[in-house]
């Protein structure tokens with residue numbers, strides 16, 4: 547079972563509100579993307595390490611040149627297009643697996659990544675890091691508000707880990723059907739493939755809005771990665 551790594555990094559981060567894509571914001575002397583890459587250097591990946599970049603992303607290509615093991619791939623309009631472009635660029639065998647991880651989640655813990663991979667190896671099921679929700683969640687639809695049963699709700703995080711061929715087929719099918727796919731797991735769920743949830747630490751946040759940057763810095767400090 548070879549394990550590959552795929553880092554989608556072709557987003558523009560519309561909700562971040564900066565002209566610089568959020569993954570290239572500076573945080574204590576390096577970019578958010580570099581904080582994420584540094585962490586993955588400590589994870590045993592025996593396959594390829596791919597990063598999906600926007601076309602003409604000079605900053606991204608510069609960064610790739612400093613990481614000998616990293617291969618760039620050009621992404622697409624939506625996250626699912628970018629992930630599929632990455633999967634199509636993998637030189638993969640029938641038993642290969644892939645971990646897909648948002649470049650904008652620099653605080654993921656190696657212990658959680660290891661637990662996720664161990665879960666996939668021991669069960670043979672694809673799985674994702676996720677968190678049980680603590681807030682009461684409201685749904686607003688057609689002018690009416692209703693509440694969902696919190697005990698059944700989890701927030702999906704990354705990495706998300708699946709067999710390469712199954713994920714590639716599921717994403718190809720979902721995109722051809724025109725479905726909106728915001729994570730890898732949903733592409734498999736829509737065709738009835740079971741997906742397991744592995745509980746991960748709450749500090750694995752996705753940098754989304756500008757104020758999240760201070761929180762990322764706080765978590766990196768708390769984890770001892772930043773003095």
Ligand code: C5P
Nearest residue numbers: 554555556557623624625628648649650
């Ligand atoms: O936009 P969002 O925060 O959901 O993006 C999650 C991840 O997907 C980020 O790492 C982003 O760079 C990536 N992405 C991508 N291609 C896109 C859109 C997002 O690789 N077209």
